[in-house]
Amino acid sequence: MFFNTSAAPKTKDGIAKFLTGHPRYQTNSGVHPLTSYSHCVKLHRLGLNRSESEKAVSIMQSDDYWRELRGCLRGFQDDMQGRYQISPMGRNSGHLVLFEAEVYDPGYKSTCRQCGHLSNQLVSPQSSHCGECGGLRSNLKKPLSWSRVIGSGIDHGVTYRDMLDWSMDDLRDRLDLVRAFDSACDITRSAFIRLLNEFMLIEQVVMVPQTVKRLERIC
Numbered sequence: 001m002f003f004n005t006s007a008a009p010k011t012k013d014g015i016a017k018f019l020t021g022h023p024r025y026q027t028n029s030g031v032h033p034l035t036s037y038s039h040c041v042k043l044h045r046l047g048l049n050r051s052e053s054e055k056a057v058s059i060m061q062s063d064d065y066w067r068e069l070r071g072c073l074r075g076f077q078d079d080m081q082g083r084y085q086i087s088p089m090g091r092n093s094g095h096l097v098l099f100e101a102e103v104y105d106p107g108y109k110s111t112c113r114q115c116g117h118l119s120n121q122l123v124s125p126q127s128s129h130c131g132e133c134g135g136l137r138s139n140l141k142k143p144l145s146w147s148r149v150i151g152s153g154i155d156h157g158v159t160y161r162d163m164l165d166w167s168m169d170d171l172r173d174r175l176d177l178v179r180a181f182d183s184a185c186d187i188t189r190s191a192f193i194r195l196l197n198e199f200m201l202i203e204q205v206v207m208v209p210q211t212v213k214r215l216e217r218i219c
């Protein structure tokens with residue numbers, strides 16, 4: 001694979017070297033900058049051949065190529081039971097970064113069948129229509145589970161020497177997480193290359209201003 005290159009280290013020394021030598025990216029711009037595990041996914045760093053690179057420049061002009069790739073990142077989050085997520089950061093989303101995350105219920109009780117607008121109110125005879133478009137609302141069958149970042153500095157400032165003081169179990173757990181992250185970046189890169197081979201950019205002139213609507217699974 002491309003990002004997941006070597007066999008998993010087995011010794012404390014090997015794991016600590018692997019983790020502290022892993023690429024990192026700055027995740028905030030405050031007075032106290034934090035960093036987390038990352039991979040650079042800029043075009044010239046993806047190991048593409050010339051024709052793939054040329055095609056990539058055109059594909060990336062489309063508004064929805066990221067939507068195709070987001071499923072790969074979502075797969076990682078699901079594998080991690082929502083405790084970690086990968087988000088693109090930087091100019092042109094040039095870096096994939098590992099974050100601590102959590103799944104939470106945003107508290108919505110109902111949704112509009114027509115426009116998808118979410119509401120905190122249960123449907124009642126007095127309020128069965130959407131305030132946005134007038135469409136009929138229905139109650140959600142179960143609470144939504146959204147995810148949010150709760151930590152953006154995984155192992156920030158932790159040195160090789162610090163890691164040697166960790167227990168072997170803690171080191172192995174962290175190694176497993178970061179290697180799963182590397183694999184997810186590989187899967188995303190492969191999906192991007194597949195996209196280059198399977199899609200072409202279609203230019204479409206849209207004559208009317210449009211609101212783009214996104215589907216959120218409700219049951």
Ligand SMILES: [Zn+2]
Binds near residue numbers: 112115116130131
């Ligand atoms: Zn509506």
